[in-house]
Amino acid sequence: MESFKKISSIVTPLDKVNVDTDQIVPKQFLKLVQKSGFGKFLFFNWRYDEHENKKSDFVLNNPKFENSQILVAGDNFGCGSSREHAVWALLDYGFSVIIAPSFADIFLSNCFKNGILPITLDQKIVEKLQQETGTVEVDLENQTIKTSAEEIHFDIDSYKKKILLEGLDDIAQTFQYEKEISEYEKESKIPSVL
Amino acid sequence: MNIVEKILARGAGKSSVSPDDVVFAKVDKVMMHDVSGPGVIKVFDKLKKQGISVDKLWDASKVWVAEDHFVPSAEKASAENIVKLSNFTKNYGIEKHFKYGMGQYGICHTISHEEAMVMPGDVYVGGDSHTNTTGALGAFACGLGHTDIAYVLLNGQIWFKVPETYYFKLNGKLPDHVMAKDLILKIIGEIGNDGGAYRTMQFGGSGIDEMSVESRLTLCNMTTEAGAKNGIVEPDQKVVDYLTQRGATNFNLVKGDEDAEYSKVFEFESSEMEPTIAKPFSPDNTCIVREAPSVELDKSYIGSCTGAKYEDLEAAAKILKGRKVKIRTEVLPAAISIYQRAMENGLLKIFLDAGVTVGPPTCGACCGAHMGVLAKDEICISTTNRNFPGRMGHVESQTYLSSPLVAAASAVTGKITDPRDLE
Known part of the structure; x- marks a missing residue:
């Protein structure tokens, strides 16, 4: 997984709620x-x-948004099937x-496993961002979104922030401690059946 | 603690946990199928390239594999995925691989209860969003993405944020014309598509005690459509009997404490329940059948993990006995064991006499994969779980979600029909 860099891009507004993973990647793929x-x-x-x-x-076919890396969508984004292909498609298309x-829930979790930063913001702020036409800067390190007019703070779990910034998924993260884990297991008196 | 807190506490080796605690819990069973399996294999390949060893699973005996979404293979890509899956299970020594064309197989969530793959008290994760289904057996059951499943396969544990619990209490036995499907649609209609987001939806009360295990499975199955982390019912003698008949032994029934806490309680009276549908294009777009729009249906579909268990087929057969269908109707039993019982008990004859096409177990058209997908502008009534645009085929087709009783009654009339209004 690549480490997450500061993103500067225009935003693609997707003014739809309950966008399910079958709309993100239809089942035939x-x-x-x-x-x-x-x-x-x-x-x-x-x-x-x-x-x-x-x-x-459709907004993605508007050449204006061609190089956009930021998607701004409605409530309950990524509902439906657990297919991780949905996140792969967003990432491969260029959204970070x-x-x-x-x-x-499952979509949100899949984002962090693949290096996409999902940001949850108040409905009113999201609506305002959907109207934003200029370049927007997303700075994960400082947890800010800068538009031409203002700076918006966002919350993120500190562990999730770390894995995105370092480009580690959970598996890679765990294997950083491989030595300690093996040593612990050697010492451990817990019978293996537990 | 309530049942979910107790299961997660045990899994995490802690004496107690509370909602919002993050715990690392040992997993008892893990499942993947012909869509998530190849995805997991891809994650393994990536790890291998990074120099991480994927030579051995944490415990192959706790892993089981289903073939359900794209089987029987309709084209090459699906066939190749099945081969890939078979090679994977062979290489890693996974014995519980339910292959089509070799005896018992079916939809993963149906196999989970038909083959007693999951036990009360288990922490069970699966590479599919409807893994929630199996919470009806009294397990903590939830879906995960491919990367998380790969992680569990290698490490045998995974982190969870302990969810808060919404408790849905049903008072009194449901009337004969109302099924668990009607109740869960009503609940989703009330709380919305994300009303259960990252919460447990627990079902209880005298109406749930009266309910069969299969009905409870329907309830837990569609907690996914309310965005819930999991659905659960406390296990009772019915669950023990059900799983014993399927070869299970050694039960460890976990139940909530007397003073268990729930963040919200919703109460429903069975006597007020009505046959209910969800209109296109969302499971929370519900209304009662007698107030349904008057549309000309093209198809009735009785299938999926939600609506093709034995009890669902029995309900459809009750309606279709001695009647003829007016529109295309398909029945796809959710597992071979159900297919067999339907044959032995004469249900298949009732379906065939009524003009219904009976297909093999598969997720099939429920996810728009194959076997009866919808054309542009076609309208279907279906016992499945989702009706987002294009879910069952063309993006301009429409799906109404209903119980098997309503789907069968509607097959007879060609319109959305309350089973009580059938002549």
């Missing part, structure tokens, strides 16, 4: 398991019509930060 390349399936049914032509009215008033 779940059979594919190559690590990269899921970006092209992101929001597939919203981006393309049945002949796979781009739908001009997702801002919403709330996230579904």
